[in-house]
Amino acid sequence: MAYKGYLIDLDGTIYLGKEIIPAGKRFVEQLQQSDQPFLFVTNNTTKTPEAVAERLAKEFDLHVQPSTIYTASLATIDYMKEANKGNRVYVIGESGLVDLILAAGFVWDEEEPDYVVVGLDTEITYEKLVKATLAIRRGAEFIGTNPDKNIPTERGLLPGAGSMIALIETAVQRSPIMIGKPNAVIMNEAVKVLGLTKDEVIMVGDNYETDIQAGIKNGIDTLLVLSGFTQKEDVPNLPVPATYTVDSLDEWEI
Template sequence: MTYKGYLIDLDGTIYLGDTPIEAGKRFVESLQERKTPFLFVTNNTTKTPAAVQEKLANHFDIHVSKETVYTATLATIDYMKDKALGDKVYVVGESGLKDGIKDAGFKLDEEKPDYVVVGLDSEITYEKLIVATLAIQNGAHFIGTNPDKNIPTHRGLLPGAGSLIALLETSTQSKAVIIGKPEGIIMDKALDKLNLTKKDVVMVGDNYETDIKAGINNGIDTLLVLTGFTKKEDVAELPVAPTYVVDSLDDWSF
């Protein structure tokens, strides 16, 4: 089937950690040759779009504009602008998240924030959790950037943003609004960026729980590529089948 646009995951799809996936590079270059619009949709909040652009260019020889990168940070900012509850934010997260929020015109505030935004934070402390808990209990709007419970690394599955969000949901007895895949907020915002409808695009990714469910849950066709998180032996047991499954993005017919 011919699609007018592509929503594409990064890690496990275009590269794997620091290892290039050559078929991913060829896939992106094919889209560029065809002048087919695409957007990298990533739950990673630790890096800015410019940093992702630089990584793609310097590490993987993939050359795109930073406007092709849509992170959970950008989707969180767009969501907060839509809600318009105020401009003060307490952030549990790393510089990519904090800097993005500041650059968008919000003020970082620990005392009386309008929002508490929780993403991955490798330097989490009990004090940060206290500040976030008290702010949410005092009425701040509770946002989780993405639901990923774990991050796959060479050491194994480390705690992800979803683990920190779950802790704060327990301490506050409040549910966070989740922005990233597989939730609808990031997908709707990504479609707005491409100026396309759900039927016009396909979601491409390696992780059934985030990428593929993002499509399934939001009425978007899906292309599961078996180069990352979800393995070939898992496919037969998936509760809802992806629209398409390929071993490699070289197998995809445009």
């Protein structure tokens, strides 16, 4: 089936840690050559779209516009603006999350925030977890940027944002509002950005729990590539199969 647009994961699909996945690079370049609309939809909140585009160019010689990158950070901001519960926020995360939230007009408040946002933070400390826990217990809305338990790297599967969110969830005995894949917030916004409908696009990714479930739960066809998180031996046991499964994106005809 021919699709009018592609929603594409990054980590584990286009690159793996600091290493490019050659078939992923070729896949994107073919989309560019054929003028096919595409949008990278990533649960990675550690970098801004501009920083992601710069990294793709410098490290992997893959050249895309920042406007083709939609992160869980942007989706979190969209959610908070629509919720309209205030503008005070405490964030556990890195610059790609914190800087964007503050630039969007939210004000840092560690004591009485309206929202506590938790994403991946490679410099996590116990004190950060304490501040988040106390603020949520005082009534702040608890937002998790994305549920990824692990992030695939050249070292192996490392703790992801979902692992940190789970720790705080245990401490506050309350489930967060979860923004990133496979949840509806980020997928609905991504389809809007492409200017297409859900039946005109396909979600491409390596992680069944996030990328492929994002499609399954939101009525979007899926292409599972076995280059990162989900392994070939996992496929027969998946509860709902992806629409398509390939070992490499070289196998996919655009």
